[in-house]
Every structure is written in structure tokens, then in C-alpha cells.
Amino acid sequence: MSKKTQGRKKIEIKRIENSSNKQVTFSKRRAGIFKKAGELSVLCGAHMAVIVFSSANKVFCYGHPDIHAVIESYQNGLNSVVGADDKAQEVLMAEYNKECEEKHKEEGELKKKMAEMKAKANEKKMMMEMSTSGNQVREGFWWDEPVDLVMLEEREREQYMMALETLRNKVADKAHHKKILSGTIAETSVPAVHRLYHMMTPNNCFGTGFGDQYGNHGFGI
Amino acid sequence: MSKKTQGRKKIEIKRIENSSNKQVTFSKRRAGIFKKAGELSVLCGAHMAVIVFSSANKVFCYGHPDIHAVIESYQNGLNSVVGADDKAQEVLMAEYNKECEEKHKEEGELKKKMAEMKAKANEKKMMMEMSTSGNQVREGFWWDEPVDLVMLEEREREQYMMALETLRNKVADKAHHKKILSGTIAETSVPAVHRLYHMMTPNNCFGTGFGDQYGNHGFGI
DNA sequence: ACGACTATACTTAGATA
DNA sequence: GTATCTAAGTATAGTCG
Numbered sequence: 001m002s003k004k005t006q007g008r009k010k011i012e013i014k015r016i017e018n019s020s021n022k023q024v025t026f027s028k029r030r031a032g033i034f035k036k037a038g039e040l041s042v043l044c045g046a047h048m049a050v051i052v053f054s055s056a057n058k059v060f061c062y063g064h065p066d067i068h069a070v071i072e073s074y075q076n077g078l079n080s081v082v083g084a085d086d087k088a089q090e091v092l093m094a095e096y097n098k099e100c101e102e103k104h105k106e107e108g109e110l111k112k113k114m115a116e117m118k119a120k121a122n123e124k125k126m127m128m129e130m131s132t133s134g135n136q137v138r139e140g141f142w143w144d145e146p147v148d149l150v151m152l153e154e155r156e157r158e159q160y161m162m163a164l165e166t167l168r169n170k171v172a173d174k175a176h177h178k179k180i181l182s183g184t185i186a187e188t189s190v191p192a193v194h195r196l197y198h199m200m201t202p203n204n205c206f207g208t209g210f211g212d213q214y215g216n217h218g219f220g221i
Numbered sequence: 222m223s224k225k226t227q228g229r230k231k232i233e234i235k236r237i238e239n240s241s242n243k244q245v246t247f248s249k250r251r252a253g254i255f256k257k258a259g260e261l262s263v264l265c266g267a268h269m270a271v272i273v274f275s276s277a278n279k280v281f282c283y284g285h286p287d288i289h290a291v292i293e294s295y296q297n298g299l300n301s302v303v304g305a306d307d308k309a310q311e312v313l314m315a316e317y318n319k320e321c322e323e324k325h326k327e328e329g330e331l332k333k334k335m336a337e338m339k340a341k342a343n344e345k346k347m348m349m350e351m352s353t354s355g356n357q358v359r360e361g362f363w364w365d366e367p368v369d370l371v372m373l374e375e376r377e378r379e380q381y382m383m384a385l386e387t388l389r390n391k392v393a394d395k396a397h398h399k400k401i402l403s404g405t406i407a408e409t410s411v412p413a414v415h416r417l418y419h420m421m422t423p424n425n426c427f428g429t430g431f432g433d434q435y436g437n438h439g440f441g442i
Numbered sequence: 443a444c445g446a447c448t449a450t451a452c453t454t455a456g457a458t459a
Numbered sequence: 460g461t462a463t464c465t466a467a468g469t470a471t472a473g474t475c476g
Contacts, residue, residue, distance in 0.1 A: 007449025008472045013260050020443075025472080026265040027444090032470060033257050037271075039234050040254060044247040045276045051295045052261070053268040059295060071292055074272045074280060228466020229455045242455090244460080249454060256453095257470095 026054055034062045047073070247275055255283045268294070 016022040030052055037050050041064035049070040050062040063070055237243040251273055258271050262285035270291035271283040284291055 003449070005448050005450095005474055006472085008451050008470080009449095010451065011264075011472070013263050015266060016264050021472090022265050023443080026261070026267060028471060029257065029261045029264070030267075033254060033261060035470090036250065036254050036257065040247070040250045040273070042234050043232075043237050043250070044243050045236060046247060046251075047274040049270070049272045050258075051270045051291055053291065053294065055266045061295070070272055070274065071296070073274065074282070075292070224466070226457055226465045226467095227455085229453080229468050230466095231468065232455070241460090246455080248461085253453065 022055070030054075030060055034060075037062050038064070049074070243276070251275075251281055255281075258283050259285070270295070 016025055033050065033052075037048060040046050041048055046064070047070050048062075048064055049067045051067075052060045054060070061067055237246055254271065254273075258269060261267050262269055267285070268291050269283075269285055270288045272288075273281045275281070282288055
């Protein structure tokens with residue numbers, strides 16, 4: 001019998017012109033990279049940040065242990081702790097890493113709670129979509145899709161933000177960590193953007209995305 | 222005849238305890254991620270930034286079309302251009318993307334020049350290493366290894382910095398782009414770090430790393 | 443547009459030098 | 460610390476529902 005598919009074909013690494021093909025490839029490969037990033041973080045304890053803007057300017061990101069902290073470290077070269085000598089820095093870093101590990105464990109619980117809240121939001125979103133269009137309902141994982149905070153009831157939204165903030169502050173809100181990490185949650189570092197929403201990726205990702213409440217690939221700024 | 226190797230074994234995704242094993246895995250997988258990132262950028266025209274800190278706090282990064290611009294976009298949500306309406310923003314973004322493409326082409330030439338300069342630096346580095354130790358000479362690609370600017374003659378170093386800055390400013394140094402991108406090259410955003418050096422990864426990466434001139438995995442800042 | 447499938451291309455763990 | 464090799468593990472291009 002003949003083969004069911006041709007299987008994977010070799011492709012040249014150059015701009016994909018076919019737009020829908022490009023969109024599919026983007027989704028698949030983005031997911032692949034985030035998975036790899038997560039694995040590297042876990043396997044090697046590497047701190048890292050990945051930010052991806054789709055060609056439609058939608059943002060996706062991954063960070064371990066905390067994307068903002070990683071970016072800040074990158075930008076400051078951990079310079080905010082200058083003054084201490086190398087040994088002191090080493091000690092600080094050891095403590096910091098230890099706490100990151102602890103935080104890692106706590107994520108499990110928080111993720112569950114967040115997942116529940118997201119589920120609620122997604123239900124509402126589904127219902128809205130069904131009532132506004134004939135499109136099929138999304139079935140992907142919650143973390144693959146930005147979730148509109150707008151969709152959450154005010155109180156649920158607050159809970160969600162709290163959960164995020166708590167998680168973030170678990171590590172950040174300590175005297176010496178305040179020197180390494182600064183700012184609180186996204187609102188302070190990502191000011192006044194209309195149609196702001198938050199998204200998460202599988203592991204430890206606190207990112208910020210821009211788009212409209214319909215999930216369009218609109219010009220999301 | 223028996224098999225030469227066992228081949229790849231399945232591993233659990235959990236912290237690798239064996240330190241040298243971890244180091245090897247880190248290098249391999251980091252390279253893998255950067256390659257994937259480069260492919261995603263090219264295939265889908267995605268703007269992206271990847272920052273990785275090794276557990277020894279060495280930094281590696283990748284950015285397309287410009288890591289600093291991507292980070293800034295992420296942090297600001299392109300907010301610096303607020304005031305304009307959506308349509309105007311769309312036009313700006315189209316222009317911006319177009320210029321990114323142009324810049325992309327110019328990179329070819331600049332890369333050659335930089336490669337030459339790097340080659341000089343590497344020669345010197347090799348000679349130093351040979352005279353100070355019996356270690357074998359590095360044979361990897363120049364972009365895989367941070368290069369000490371210290372190793373460059375003052376004038377060459379200046380050329381190198383100029384090349385980087387020119388490239389960066391090709392896009393950044395326009396009236397409306399000044400609103401989107403800001404700052405110049407690393408020195409301004411990564412202040413006074415001892416033993417500062419620059420590194421590049423295969424595609425369009427302008428990053429900054431911290432370490433000593435011997436490439437040690439010291440506590441790098 | 444998205445998910446499942448599957449043959450194939452690609453990545454990589456472990457061993458070795 | 461790195462480079463290379465190979466078998467086996469994974470990611471994914473194209474296709475179909």
C-alpha cells in the first residue's frame with residue numbers, strides 16, 4: 001500500500017511567502033523553542049528570557065525564573081549589586097538561586113489556581129465567540145493562548161493578578177533581592193497600553209501581550 | 222558486529238547533577254535554541270530576543286533584528302509612539318519592518334568586515350593562549366565565542382564598535398524610530414562592568430557578556 | 443484558520459579522543 | 460574545556476478531516 005503522507009520535507013531557511021503556511025510554521029516552531037527553552041532551564045538551571053513578536057506583532061514570551069528579572073540582569077549586568085566584592089556576590093547569587101528553586105515548587109499550586117481561573121475565562125470567551133460567530137471553539141491549552149483579563153470578573157481578575165504578583169514577589173520582595181530585581185508586576189514596567197492582556201507559557205512565564213479582546217492578530221500596540 | 226555507540230538515550234527533564242555533563246548539555250542545547258531562533262526569525266520574519274545566563278552567570282544572547290530594540294518593544298509595548306492613532310502606527314510599523322529588511326541585507330557586508338576584525342582578534346588570542354598554556358587552540362566558529370575587545374588594537378576596536386553602532390543606528394537613527402528605539406550601543410545600557418566584552422551569535426545578535434579575558438566561567442560581574 | 447497524523451529531517455546523549 | 464561520531468529520540472512539513 002502507498003504511504004499515507006510524504007512525511008516531513010526539507011525546507012530552505014528563508015522567508016516563507018505563503019502567509020497561512022507561515023502562520024502555521026510560526027506556531028509550531030514557537031512552541032518548539034519554548035519547549036526547548038523550558039528544558040534548558042530545568043536541565044541546566046539556566047536563567048533565561050525569550051521574547052517573540054509574530055509578524056503581526058503579537059508577543060509571546062518565556063522566562064525562567066522570571067522574565068523581567070532576567071532582562072534586568074541582562075541590561076544592568078547585575079550592576080545594581082556593585083559595591084560588594086566577588087565573594088559576597090557569589091553568596092548572594094547562591095541564595096538567590098536557592099530561592100528560585102523554592103519558588104519553582106510553589107508554582108505547581110499556583111498554576112492550578114490560575115488554570116481554574118483561566119478555564120472560567122475561556123468558558124466565557126467560548127460562549128461569546130459562539131454567540132458572535134460560527135467559528136469553532138478553541139481547544140488548545142490555556143497557556144498557548146493569551147487570555148483576556150477583560151473576560152474575567154473584576155474579582156477574579158484581582159485574584160489572578162494577586163497570584164501572579166505573589167509568585168513574582170516570593171523571590172523579588174527581599175532586601176537584597178530588591179537590589180537585583182525591581183519594579184513589581186507588569187503594570188509598572190509596561191505602562192498604559194490599551195487592550196492589555198497577560199499570557200503565560202508552560203513554565204514560569206510572565207509576559208505581556210498586546211492585542212484586542214478577540215484574539216485578532218491586529219496591530220497590537 | 223556490535224554497535225559503536227548506544228546512541229542517544231532518553232533523559233528525564235530534571236536538573237542535571239553531574240556538573241561536566243551539565244556543562245556539555247548546556248552548550249549543545251544553547252546552540253540548538255539559538256539555531257532554532259535564527260530559523261524562526263528568517264522563516265517567519267519574527268522579531269525576537271533570547272537571553273541565556275549559564276549557571277556560572279555567563280550571558281549568551283540572540284536578537285533579531287536587534288536585541289535591544291526587541292527588549293525595549295517588549296517593555297514599552299511600543300508605547301513611546303502613543304498619541305498616534307492605529308492607522309498611523311500601522312504605517313510606522315510597516316516602514317519600520319521595511320527598514321529592518323534593508324538592514325538585513327546590509328548585514329552581509331558588515332559581517333564580513335567584523336569577521337575580519339574578529340579573525341585578527343582571535344589570532345592574537347590564540348597566540349596568547351599558546352604562550353601561556355598548553356591548551357589546544359579553539360577551533361569553533363568565531364561567533365560562538367565571546368571575543369575580547371581588549372584583544373583588539375584601540376583603532377580596530379573603534380572600527381568594530383563603529384560597525385556595530387552604524388548597523389544599529391541604520392534603523393534606530395530616524396526621527397520616528399528614535400521614538401521606538403532609544404539609546405545607542407551597549408555601553409549606555411550596560412554601564413561600567415569590569416571585564417566587559419561583546420559576543421555575537423550567528424544571526425544579528427548584539428549582546429553583551431560578562432566574564433574575564435580567559436573565557437573562564439568565573440562569577441562574571 | 444486548528445488538530446491529528448506520519449514519514450522524514452533534525453537534534454542530541456553518551457562515548458570517545 | 461571541546462570536537463566528533465552514531466544510534467536513537469524529537470520536531471516538524473505536508474496532508475487530511
